[in-house]
Amino acid sequence: MFSRMMKLVNQTDSLYLSANQQKQLLDYGASLGRRFAAIRSLERQENAIVELALQAWQQAHAELGTPEEFGWDSAENDLRLVLRSLAISHLMDDMDYAEARVLRHLRRTLEFADVPADAIRDLFACLVEAVREKLEPADFSQLENDLQRSVAAAEAGLMAVS
Numbered sequence: 001m002f003s004r005m006m007k008l009v010n011q012t013d014s015l016y017l018s019a020n021q022q023k024q025l026l027d028y029g030a031s032l033g034r035r036f037a038a039i040r041s042l043e044r045q046e047n048a049i050v051e052l053a054l055q056a057w058q059q060a061h062a063e064l065g066t067p068e069e070f071g072w073d074s075a076e077n078d079l080r081l082v083l084r085s086l087a088i089s090h091l092m093d094d095m096d097y098a099e100a101r102v103l104r105h106l107r108r109t110l111e112f113a114d115v116p117a118d119a120i121r122d123l124f125a126c127l128v129e130a131v132r133e134k135l136e137p138a139d140f141s142q143l144e145n146d147l148q149r150s151v152a153a154a155e156a157g158l159m160a161v162s
Helices: 004-011 019-044 046-060 075-092 095-112 117-134 137-161
Strands: none
Touching: 004 019, 019 046, 019 075, 019 137, 046 075, 046 117, 075 095, 075 117, 075 137, 095 117, 095 137, 117 137
16 A cells, blocks of 8 residues: 555666656645645535435435444444545545555445445445535545545445455
């Protein structure tokens, strides 16, 4: 779990950075202000995002009942952890961080609770849509790729297990 920038620097193998590598590092550095602004916006809206995502998910999968009814007592806290890990992943430019820290564990927890694979995929999609609804477009745009990768990771992880 190293950021993309750390991997880039480590790949130089103690050589000077090439012009392309220098540009990548400078572009990343220039993006930090936008990254922090989007993450602060996400932090301010965290509770509303979690609430909206869970409501939408429960409506889409009413047959499951409430999360508490099928043993997912930590639903709200788990989704907060997902958002926070995605924020750190975005800051570090390292999607592996969120996957290793939270996403894989949450998928396995829900599978253990016999939540169908399509409902697990929908959970991540509902979370993305809640972020889209609650954040300003510029902030959502900044985070969108990482959010969409979480949905894709959920799908890939579920396909590998199914």
